[in-house]
Amino acid sequence: MPETKACGFLIVTGNPIESFLLMRHKDRWDLPKGHVDPGEDEMTCALRELEEETGIKAKDIEVDPDFRFTLQYVVHYKKRMGGVTALKTAVYFLARLTKKVELNLTEHQGAEWFPWNPPHAIQEQTIDPLLAAVAEHVSR
Template sequence: MQDAPADMPETKACGFLIVKGNPIETFLLMRHKDRWDLPKGHVDPGEDEMTCALRELEEETGIMASQIEVDPNFRYSLQYVVHYKKRMGGVTALKTAVYFLATLTDDVELNLTEHLGAEWFSWNPPHAIQEQTIDPLLAAVAAHVSS
């Protein structure tokens, strides 16, 4: 984690790494203008982590909770400093991102609402996609499924 001042505002987002296959064959990433990301979003007041992750998954991909099987033994969290241009009035904040692991149980047609595209990547660890967030998550999943 990057060093952050003690008085820095904090924010939390939750999401999923969605995979296909057992063992894992592919995983889903969402395309932003300049990077890959996972379906995730900020926690609403009074919302728990799983509720947030499921809500964001459906909002951003159209994948419903009934179409996935959540791994109850996997929860990955990381923190990093972000600068929000619009959200939170242009402030710099300490962001906690929490990710859960789920296997897609039904074939679905993605309904993208917030991303330029999406792609199913082959599961072939180790991965080198995005050093700060995605790569450590994928490494944690790889260790989890091989244990």
Template structure:
């Protein structure tokens, strides 16, 4: 089975967390993320994609060095890999927005800051487990 890897961020506001950012696709919510380019580290990819998709730069955030969440699932890319099922690995990092920034959306129709009030029921396959892992993580580090 072909494999692909993407990396991204869960961006939060507040300490403790008050809200988190999601990007709107036509049929679902998602996080700023994208596929790893050749020679990139996971963090380099996540930072690049964050800035490309939202305008939020590395200077605007503080990355939590103790949080890294990885999941795998099967997707079917109709245009890639000849339409074959593909094992996708996604790595998410956690970062706090240090200052207000105006979002510059380039790949999504909309974005929204959601109130932090776990447990969250947004998207079962990827977002819910990530948010649960963050809730557990910040509960340990609070």
């Protein structure tokens, strides 16, 4: 089975966390993330995708150096990769917004800041496990 990798961020506000950002697709919530380009490392990919999809720049965030969360799941790409089924690895980093920014959405129908109130039940396959891992991480 072909494999793909995508990297992205969970962006939060406040210390302790007050809210987190999710992006709206037509049928689900997602995070700012995207596929790794050839020769690109995970963090570079995540920062590039964050800016491309939200307008949030690296200078607007503080990355938590101790958090990295990975998920693997099977996806069927309708357009990308010519309609193949692949094993996708998604790598997520955690970052805190350090100043107010105006979102500039380029690939999503909308975005919303959700209140931080674990446990969360938003999207069982990807978002809920990530949020649970963040909740555990920040409680240490």
